[in-house]
Amino acid sequence: MNKSVFYHAGCPVCISAEQDLISLIGETNVAIVNIGEERSRISEAEELGVKSVPALVTPNGNILHINYGASIEEVKG
Amino acid sequence: MNKSVFYHAGCPVCISAEQDLISLIGETNVAIVNIGEERSRISEAEELGVKSVPALVTPNGNILHINYGASIEEVKG
Numbered sequence: 001m002n003k004s005v006f007y008h009a010g011c012p013v014c015i016s017a018e019q020d021l022i023s024l025i026g027e028t029n030v031a032i033v034n035i036g037e038e039r040s041r042i043s044e045a046e047e048l049g050v051k052s053v054p055a056l057v058t059p060n061g062n063i064l065h066i067n068y069g070a071s072i073e074e075v076k077g
Numbered sequence: 078m079n080k081s082v083f084y085h086a087g088c089p090v091c092i093s094a095e096q097d098l099i100s101l102i103g104e105t106n107v108a109i110v111n112i113g114e115e116r117s118r119i120s121e122a123e124e125l126g127v128k129s130v131p132a133l134v135t136p137n138g139n140i141l142h143i144n145y146g147a148s149i150e151e152v153k154g
């Protein structure tokens with residue numbers, strides 16, 4: 001994994017954090033995944049260790065949970 | 078404010094997030110402030126809106142609270 005992956009669920013907190021991270025890291029360095037829409041990727045996020053969104057998974061696999069928006073359980077609904 | 082400012086308090090969660098952010102954003106783009114050591118800057122962080130550490134204040138003043146380590150109240154002790 002060379003890019004960071006930003007998982008979010010479309011919440012206002014998520015969108016705000018997404019814009020901040022894109023401007024900090026650079027759009028080409030981060031893949032954006034909306035697990036509210038791409039629900040098949042919820043399990044992928046869980047397996048990586050994402051507990052809540054928005055969260056950034058770094059290229060080395062560390063997870064930065066940012067400004068708590070929603071837990072994965074809430075996204076599952 | 079052109080640089081981001083990363084406020085932390087020396088906790089293991091803080092140090093881990095610090096290393097991740099430095100590698101993502103670049104060391105020259107972020108100022109690191111340990112409010113556990115530089116206690117006079119606790120009020121500065123509070124005024125910016127930092128509620129817990131580690132937190133990154135972006136150049137436009139947004140705050141990304143990351144992987145909850147400790148509340149500002151806990152840092153005040």
